[in-house]
Amino acid sequence: MADTDVLPNNTSTGLETSGPRGPRPRPMLSRRNIILYGTLIVIAVYYLLPLYVMIVTSLKGMPEIRLGNIFAPPVEVTFQPWVKAWAEACTGLNCDGLSRGFWNSVRITVPSVIISIAIASVNGYALANWRFKGSEIFFTILIFGSFIPYQVMIYPIVIVLRELGVYGSLTGLVIVHTIFGMPILTLLFRNYFVSVPEELFKAARVDGAGFWGIYLRIMLPMSLPIFVVAIILQITGIWNDFLFGVVYTKPDTYPMTVQLNNIVNSVQGVKEYNVNMAATIITGLVPLIVYFLSGKLFVRGIAAGAVKG
């Protein structure tokens, strides 16, 4: 951890050109640097602590947890809690572990990500390049609609889904995720397509390409980075959802987050903290992997989501 103030020049090239502001750099081991890096390391340790506690607890046996300190590393490493969390932990009458919730979440996330992005990218494209009377009004409603608390709309949507015959099924939940992903994704794609040079669009028009032709052959291949940003945004958002899962699915089709909460906060039986932490970490694994692999693209996604208009 203390290597930060010793190693010279191995990562600094990118930083200087990307232009951080602030005062001029000074010698490495100055008092200012020790305070600066010391503070940063303390903060980083604080932010990492819960992750560390989760991992450490999940690798201990119950007797060790009862005796010891939650911050101590495991004396005897055991993977039993992970196995139990995955395959045997009970929610209500079912005792097949988190695996069911995991596969439900996969079956919810994959179609939701694909459908919501397909729809939103075409919407954004229409808004950017093929404006029609009223298109901006609908877009404004969409953006302001994203501020409405979900609680206001959840019940009428139950009725709509029931009328469509998909209430309680995974299909219903996929529709809900598509709807609520639409404002942010449409904004993301619209802003991206607006920045594509107009000449390109005009040239394609002159060559006789139509709405779908331009979308599929020009816009789609050009905008792969923004699709990746959208995919990251949607995978983490949908995987982490709890409210829609608990409202629109039944116990058999509960996504992982709902099942996790039921396992850990169930009142029956002896609390097995190691199994609970193993289950928690397994649930967090998918978004964490996406996050650590995507790096800067994740930041771009949230920045795009944050800076509206």
Added chain:
Amino acid sequence: MATSDRPFQPFRNLNAKIASIPMILTALVIFIGCTIWTIYYSFTKSKLLPKSNFVGFDQYERLWSTRRWLVSIENLVIYGSLSLIFSLIIGFLLAALLDQKIRFEDTFRTILLYPFALSFIVTGLVWQWILNPDFGVQSVVQGLGWESFSFNPLYDADIVIYGVLIAGLWQGTGLVMCLMLAGLRGIDEDIWKAARVDGIPMWKTYLYIVIPMMRPVFITTIVIITSGIVRVYDLVVAQTGGGPGIASEVPAKYVYDYMFQSQNLGQGFAASSMMLVTVAVIVIPWAYLEFGGKRRG
């Protein structure tokens, strides 16, 4: 561009209109239709099923005389204001630290932001474990020899909301830091040079020059944080379940419980309409400031 002032032609641009059907339906049916539906039925005596027997403001009167709702609102105010203040301060300080031409900036940023990628359920459960009185921070500090040490927010009704706040800040400050960092990078370097030439200390430059210049970033961040705070639900469900007793209830949980568990739809609708009012009070003035001038006409 494809827009111009022409007479109404319903079949012009037909493909674009077909492609926009999902967006139009979402805007009209979900965002406008469902919202009006809920507000309409909040004035009825709906119990198990929505019914159109009007009772005026009865549901709202009952709502504001229910202790659980008052506790929820009080919690939301405490949690909301503290979480707003602390996440702005911490987020800004972290961003300023990361902006000091440091090495390993990406590593530090990755560490500070990773909680944001996690579900509120995961965050709530981890902090429930860390704050567990028998095994967590309290027992560890007592084990170090300080026998009388007491820090047990999750089972103490007076301070439980601060336990939730600790978890909420851990998850949310990374996002604020990122937004602030983007804002700081948008400040012209000449400002810094000029301040240095004039011999203004760094903290003064931040306080009197940089922060006022970052006003739009602050406003956007505040709107994002507040609209998230009003929705806070998962975190409380996972970390405390609203307990001990009703000490950590929040409005979103009140809505869910009345709609789907107590089968008292009218109350749920009235409570959710109040949430909408809260958001509107924040978003409408902001939207007016941001877009008001442009959108008219």
